[in-house]
Amino acid sequence: xxxxxxxxxxxLLFNRKEIKINLGSEITPTHxxxxxxxxxxxxxxxxxxxxxxILGKFGSKIFTINANIYPSKKDKEMVxxxxxxxxxxxA
Numbered sequence: 001x002x003x004x005x006x007x008x009x010x011x012l013l014f015n016r017k018e019i020k021i022n023l024g025s026e027i028t029p030t031h032x033x034x035x036x037x038x039x040x041x042x043x044x045x046x047x048x049x050x051x052x053x054i055l056g057k058f059g060s061k062i063f064t065i066n067a068n069i070y071p072s073k074k075d076k077e078m079v080x081x082x083x084x085x086x087x088x089x090x091a
Contacts, residue, residue, distance in 0.1 A: 006020070
């Protein structure tokens with residue numbers, strides 16, 4: 001993963017940072033790779049990050065990633081809805 005461009009916006013209403021990353025990569029980055037990248041860049045825990053989507057265009061090696069960073073896991077759980085997969089998992 002190279003060629004990273006980051007835009008960030010503070011959302012005080014939901015107590016989070018909304019970030020948009022343009023990432024140049026040969027292959028589509030996984031959620032775990034993106035979580036690790038964001039946690040290193042913003043010095044936060046992986047559990048405080050919610051990745052909204054990873055978008056890529058056909059034939060392009062540039063991916064757009066939208067994510068939210070919360071100050072704590074509790075704040076994240078209060079705002080973000082869980083997917084059916086997350087609701088069923090015992091963890």
